Amino acid sequence: MIEHLHGIPREFLWLFGALVVLLGLASGIAAVLARRPADERKAASRRNLVERINAWWVMVGILAVAFLMGPTVTLVLFALASFFALREFITLTPSRPGDRLSLSLAFFMVLPLQFVLIGLGRYGLFAIFIPVWAFLLLPSIAALRSDIEDFLSRSAKQQWGLMVTVYCLSHAPALLMLEIPGQAGRNALLLFYLLLVVQMSDVMQYVFGKLFGRTKIAPLVSPSKTVEGFIGGGLAATAIGGAMWWITPFTPLQSAGISAVIVLMGFLGGLTLSAVKRSLGAKDWGVMIEGHGGMLDRTDSICFAAPVFFHIVRFFYTT
Amino acid sequence: MMRPSSALLVGVVKLLVGAYARWIGTTPAPIQRIYFANHTSHIDTLAIWSSLPRSLRPHTRPIAARDYWGKGLKKYIATRGFGAVLIDRARENTQVDPLDPLRAALREGDSLIIFPEGTRGASATPAKFRSGLFRLAGEFPTVELVPVYLDNLHRSLPKGALLPVPVVCTVRFGTPLTRVDGEEKDSFCDRARAAVISLSHT
Numbered sequence A: 001m002i003e004h005l006h007g008i009p010r011e012f013l014w015l016f017g018a019l020v021v022l023l024g025l026a027s028g029i030a031a032v033l034a035r036r037p038a039d040e041r042k043a044a045s046r047r048n049l050v051e052r053i054n055a056w057w058v059m060v061g062i063l064a065v066a067f068l069m070g071p072t073v074t075l076v077l078f079a080l081a082s083f084f085a086l087r088e089f090i091t092l093t094p095s096r097p098g099d100r101l102s103l104s105l106a107f108f109m110v111l112p113l114q115f116v117l118i119g120l121g122r123y124g125l126f127a128i129f130i131p132v133w134a135f136l137l138l139p140s141i142a143a144l145r146s147d148i149e150d151f152l153s154r155s156a157k158q159q160w161g162l163m164v165t166v167y168c169l170s171h172a173p174a175l176l177m178l179e180i181p182g183q184a185g186r187n188a189l190l191l192f193y194l195l196l197v198v199q200m201s202d203v204m205q206y207v208f209g210k211l212f213g214r215t216k217i218a219p220l221v222s223p224s225k226t227v228e229g230f231i232g233g234g235l236a237a238t239a240i241g242g243a244m245w246w247i248t249p250f251t252p253l254q255s256a257g258i259s260a261v262i263v264l265m266g267f268l269g270g271l272t273l274s275a276v277k278r279s280l281g282a283k284d285w286g287v288m289i290e291g292h293g294g295m296l297d298r299t300d301s302i303c304f305a306a307p308v309f310f311h312i313v314r315f316f317y318t319t
Numbered sequence B: 001m002m003r004p005s006s007a008l009l010v011g012v013v014k015l016l017v018g019a020y021a022r023w024i025g026t027t028p029a030p031i032q033r034i035y036f037a038n039h040t041s042h043i044d045t046l047a048i049w050s051s052l053p054r055s056l057r058p059h060t061r062p063i064a065a066r067d068y069w070g071k072g073l074k075k076y077i078a079t080r081g082f083g084a085v086l087i088d089r090a091r092e093n094t095q096v097d098p099l100d101p102l103r104a105a106l107r108e109g110d111s112l113i114i115f116p117e118g119t120r121g122a123s124a125t126p127a128k129f130r131s132g133l134f135r136l137a138g139e140f141p142t143v144e145l146v147p148v149y150l151d152n153l154h155r156s157l158p159k160g161a162l163l164p165v166p167v168v169c170t171v172r173f174g175t176p177l178t179r180v181d182g183e184e185k186d187s188f189c190d191r192a193r194a195a196v197i198s199l200s201h202t
Helices: A002-006 A010-035 A040-069 A071-092 A097-119 A123-144 A151-170 A173-177 A187-212 A227-243 A252-279 A295-317 B004-017 B044-051 B054-059 B072-081 B100-107 B132-139 B185-201
Strands: B020-023 B033-037 B060-065 B085-087 B111-114 B144-150 B170-173
Touching: A010 A040, A010 A187, A040 A071, A040 A187, A071 A097, A071 A151, A071 A173, A071 A187, A071 A295, A097 A123, A097 A151, A097 A173, A123 A151, A151 A295, A173 A187, A173 A295, A187 A227, A187 A252, A187 A295, A227 A252, A252 A295, B004 B044, B004 B072, B033 B044, B033 B132, B033 B185, B044 B060, B044 B111, B044 B144, B044 B170, B054 B060, B072 B085, B085 B100, B100 B111, B100 B132, B111 B132, B132 B185, B144 B185
Parallel strands: B020 B170, B033 B111, B033 B144, B060 B085, B060 B111
Antiparallel strands: B144 B170
């Protein structure tokens, strides 16, 4: 175990320790708050707070296990997250009996292969597998079943689900296969950086929105997203991301800029998937994580931020 | 302590279809019950059983058709995995009442999971109920009759499908059916069916 720990960058242990302390503080404050008298509305929002903190504990726990146990475990965890997200997406997407085979293949063949390709380090195939191969073959299989009702709409929705929940999300663990000069063995920190900035941005936008939120950005799509929340929370998360430059190959200024891009993409991901969700007639994607809606409610920001972050790093920092 | 085979089975079911319980009209409790549900897929039995709290599972026994679950690996899963009561749908032996194994399980104090339609349907609403539930309800007047609605499972593994499609399924438990003295079979069956259907809108 100790020998294994030598391979882990010291920064990770520091960060992990800091997160545990922060979450411990948050849980402590929530416990103190819970003892105070409150009306029904306050009590409900406190319960919501406790549930959110608990879900963070779970995420940090999973993250720690993944980092301590290496890339294979990380890949398996992200593949499971993809699986649950796709399951939520397909549940809310109308399908017909003619889609059954292509849907089964999407879950049991396309999804695992996408993550295996990352494990094998096959960037070329990884980058085109779903946009080319799955895009062409899955609707063809459905077409062979000769059920033409809503065919385009069915195929388009399934491809959209695969792209967002599998292709886009898989770019987060794909950070582990990048070869950045002078950064050998430190890729896990990039993944950690991405997740931290995305999550911080979500939390900060929630907090700033609650405190100062007035002007709704897109009330029909996401009533909780406000201009004040986005700007305040986004700037705070950018500042936090900038201050984390020392765990990355970036300079402080680059780190702030890249964090701003992550924040923006995460925001757009939340907004776009909220629009998708509402067009399918649902409010939450599922019931996976207590207090957090579904898996897709938690990963919507990562789905949009991960591919962009991955390609920025790949383009500017690898040879 | 749950058997490893049961734990594995519940894990697989939860991975594939979630099987999230929603206790709408009652609460999970160690009361002797007959859970009766709509039937659209081979996973139905497992989904209801997996959605129950762990402590209730050993004494809640699903009914499974011997012609499907009675052989090989499936028999192992049914009897070792979730303690199923196997019954003859085909009535090969006309001398024996196919409800007898159910009566035996009820007399032992176990709860049952049954599908009064008798066979799997293809739609979201159940077909006409057969008389088994009515007869058991009369013979065991103290057993609670809990309606259960399963959504989405007809999309996961419908009749004739080989591979399941993972979709999220909720298992909705409704208010126990009241008993009406001297009620006719047809009116009872309609009432029981309506109780299951009403859960589909919640």
